[in-house]
Amino acid sequence: MFRFAGGAACAVRHVARGAASSALGLLPALYSLAELRHLTKIDILFAVSGLPAGYFARVRARVPPALRQASNFLNAFQRAPPAEIVLAVSNLVVGDTEIDAAAATSGSSFYLAMRILPAAQRDAMYQVYAFCRAVDDIADSDMPRAERAAALERWRADIDACYAGAPRTSLRALTRHIHTFHLQREDFHAMIDGMAMDAAADICAPDEATLDLYCDRVASAAGRLSVRIFGMQDEPGRLLAHHLGRALQLTNILRDIDEDAGINRCYLPHELLAREGIAVTSPTQIADDPSLPRVCAMLAERARQHFAASDAIMDREPRSQVRAPRIMSGVYRVLLERTLERGFDIPRTKVRKPKLRMLWIVARYAFF
Numbered sequence: 511m512f513r514f515a516g517g518a519a520c521a522v523r524h525v526a527r528g529a530a531s532s533a534l535g536l537l538p539a540l541y542s543l544a545e546l547r548h549l550t551k552i553d554i555l556f557a558v559s560g561l562p563a564g565y566f567a568r569v570r571a572r573v574p575p576a577l578r579q580a581s582n583f584l585n586a587f588q589r590a591p592p593a594e595i596v597l598a599v600s601n602l603v604v605g606d607t608e609i610d611a612a613a614a615t616s617g618s619s620f621y622l623a624m625r626i627l628p629a630a631q632r633d634a635m636y637q638v639y640a641f642c643r644a645v646d647d648i649a650d651s652d653m654p655r656a657e658r659a660a661a662l663e664r665w666r667a668d669i670d671a672c673y674a675g676a677p678r679t680s681l682r683a684l685t686r687h688i689h690t691f692h693l694q695r696e697d698f699h700a701m702i703d704g705m706a707m708d709a710a711a712d713i714c715a716p717d718e719a720t721l722d723l724y725c726d727r728v729a730s731a732a733g734r735l736s737v738r739i740f741g742m743q744d745e746p747g748r749l750l751a752h753h754l755g756r757a758l759q760l761t762n763i764l765r766d767i768d769e770d771a772g773i774n775r776c777y778l779p780h781e782l783l784a785r786e787g788i789a790v791t792s793p794t795q796i797a798d799d800p801s802l803p804r805v806c807a808m809l810a811e812r813a814r815q816h817f818a819a820s821d822a823i824m825d826r827e828p829r830s831q832v833r834a835p836r837i838m839s840g841v842y843r844v845l846l847e848r849t850l851e852r853g854f855d856i857p858r859t860k861v862r863k864p865k866l867r868m869l870w871i872v873a874r875y876a877f878f
Contacts, residue, residue: 713776714796731751740835784797
């Protein structure tokens with residue numbers, strides 16, 4: 511549970527008009543009251559900072575530079591991505607298709623986590639994310655499977671060219687970051703291998719070993735690239751990538767059951783489905799099975815265990831090196847909670863990102 515200093519209760523009175531008077535009552539009030547929508551991001555930052563009510567009133571008109579910067583940063587939810595993103599990734603191409611910078615970054619759940627990083631790390635993360643997004647778009651495209659496989663192999667050759675010192679023009683920035691942060695070729699290749707699994711066939715109820723391999727390739731491989739950029743040491747970084755990558759990917763799988771079924775995919779493991787007597791027929795029939803909630807509960811518990819292992823690793827590491835993964839973890843943990851609150855009985859509604867709660871997660875790890 512989040513904890514607040516006693517002065518935060520002034521924000522509850524200001525927003526909820528007496529709905530709650532304790533500091534611990536602030537968090538649910540922030541999430542549920544429609545009145546909060548008219549408040550500025552600075553209001554929110556003051557609310558969670560624990561500053562006394564008198565100070566809130568006196569200083570609001572003279573916002574310190576750090577909080578002014580925080581307010582501008584948090585407004586990223588409601589504005590186009592900054593110019594440096596466009597410069598960093600707008601020329602990244604797959605064949606003749608240019609990646610749109612806004613689509614590649616600002617819509618991501620990781621966008622705000624990347625924004626808090628120092629400039630060199632931030633640009634490196636934008637480049638890595640743009641690569642991940644590019645190969646993911648190929649895997650999910652409507653191209654014939656042979657063309658998707660060929661496009662992914664072109665990316666493999668492009669990555670090899672980066673390591674050979676002969677990148678194409680649009681990958682020169684990525685090449686610089688590869689050398690600066692000692693990014694490993696095998697992690698880029700693993701990401702491509704994971705996308706190739708989606709491109710080769712519609713995945714339906716993989717066995718546990720295949721699911722774990724898939725999670726490692728499409729999520730933990732990106733994590734291994736990221737932790738090097740964050741500056742973590744090899745062993746804790748590798749472990750964090752292992753656990754947090756799997757936690758995030760399992761959350762995606764649980765959240766996107768219906769979306770995946772719509773494109774004839776189901777990533778729920780065969781062994782768990784069989785344990786609950788669910789026949790592996792088609793993704794749509796699996797998604798509609800009344801026993802599905804029990805399978806999802808077991809997979810959710812696995813995700814929670816990976817989140818807990820990630821927390822234990824980050825607790826031991828320097829704060830400056832784990833701010834971004836803390837935000838990533840916090841955002842996805844909220845998505846998992848929202849998914850479990852919605853439940854898995856049909857009909858299922860789409861899980862939405864709670865923007866205000868995400869703002870608090872960013873404020874908690876980036877500014878306080």
